[in-house]
Amino acid sequence: MAAPTKSSRKLLLLSNSTSHGGGYLDYCEQQIKDFLGRNVKKVVFVPYALTDRDWYTDIARKRFAELGYEVQSVHECSSPVEAVEQAEAIFIGGGNTFRLLKTLYDEKLVEPIRTQVLKHSIPYIGSSAGTNVATATINTTNDMPITCPPTFEALALIPFNINPHYIDSDPSSKHMGETREKRIMEYHEEAHCRPVLALREGSILWVEGNKTTLLGGLSARLFRKGELPAEYSPGDDLSFLLTAGL
Amino acid sequence: MAAPTKSSRKLLLLSNSTSHGGGYLDYCEQQIKDFLGRNVKKVVFVPYALTDRDWYTDIARKRFAELGYEVQSVHECSSPVEAVEQAEAIFIGGGNTFRLLKTLYDEKLVEPIRTQVLKHSIPYIGSSAGTNVATATINTTNDMPITCPPTFEALALIPFNINPHYIDSDPSSKHMGETREKRIMEYHEEAHCRPVLALREGSILWVEGNKTTLLGGLSARLFRKGELPAEYSPGDDLSFLLTAGL
Helix, strand or coil: CCCCCCCCCCEECCCCCCCCCCCCCCHHHHHHHHHHHCCCCEEEEEHHHHHHHHHHHHHHHHHHHHHEEHHHHHHHCHHHHHHHHHHCEEEEEEEEEEHHHHHHHHHCHHHHHHHHHHHHCCCEEECCCCCEEEEEECCCCCCCCCCCCCCEEEECCCCCCEEEEEEECCCCCCCCCCCCHHHHHHCCCCCCCCCCEEECEEEEEEEECCEEEECCCEEEEECCCCCCCEEEEECCECCCHHHCCC | CCCCCCCCCEEEEEECCCCCCCCCCCCCCCHHHHHHHHHHHHEEECCCCCCHHHHHHHHHHHHHHHHCCCCEEHCCCEEEEHHHHCCEECCCCCCCCHHHHHHHHHHCCCHHHHHHHHHCCCCCCEHHHHHCCCCEECCCCCCCCCCCCCCEECCCCCEEEEEEEECCCCCCCCCCCHHHHHHHHCCCCCCCCCCCCEEECEEEEEECEEEEEEECCCEEEEECCCCCCCEEECCCCCCHCCCCCC
């Protein structure tokens, strides 16, 4: 299940939904408006990463209303598949990545979402877990494996992996658990692995066709098997990730 | 795959192998000696949680030699299954829990280890990932899912879950990722979940038959679905976990 080499996909992939001291989707408000534009009126929301879907939908609905968009949640529709097939735009919110991916498979939404995004250029916004499932696999989620999806293969809207909520190692820490960098490097010890773009909180990846750009105020850290990690700055063109090193 | 209600199992489950400022297995040295006693001469080591098995075995071999025990690693044996079947004691070291569990299944070691521990009372020591796989499932590991095991069901030498390397929430943190407590509570939102004993670094669980006791210098935090977390002190009898709430 690889992403096609040519696609007019449109993705806005958020590291997180809320940054410290801010409100829900505050830090990325302008980018969401720029991304969806004025042609989109209604966003189909996927709340599966949290258990309280009504509560979660209410949060998303109020926030998107402030931005000028209506929200329809798949869990309120008699057919989630039809809701996706008729979507003008899709937003998958954060929470637990394992629960989210399992439910996407249970509800048979994986292929419909792929078709909408990759073939029909329906704009896709993902936040945290919603960003993890947009990538090739969920191998680089930070979440606890509280439930078991049928596979770690995800929507594969892009052919590399992302680590959202990336946090730098704290040299003063007395905790002996693996640092985030160590964990990603362990992933690269495996035979089947992909480049991992680590997005710090507040970072955004804008993907349009075969072009992708880093947005937000912070640099992002790219891990590739057998190479030293590299830092990329906001505004940098990371399009090579859509084709290279696979 | 539930643990039998009656068993003469003997387990020493370590939260971690190295505590801050100490060396490998320093903090638990005395407990390992007390646990293995003088009848055991040789320990079968399972190094599957790390990729460099030779290096890892060398570390374990030197450390156990200081304690008076020989180490034989399953990866050095022509038949890992036979090595386990003939073991006087088993030690599964830490690293990545997903890699470890996958390899235990790949090497067909799950049932042989269960038989040795639960039926033949072969002493089992687990550290970190080696503790995770000793429990009912790996649903409460902290590790990154770098590879996909066939199931999250583990050795089930005990019928509850453990969260090793437990770390308390830091109220001054600006990171917006879930705290460890939040992650465990998300696990308890799932339909099929078990009690989770969170062991801080430096904590040890000694299991003998249907009795289990907390050792080490710190309290442990017990999470049960629908209940407030509870703290238990070193020396506390936690035997109720071996039968209750399942």
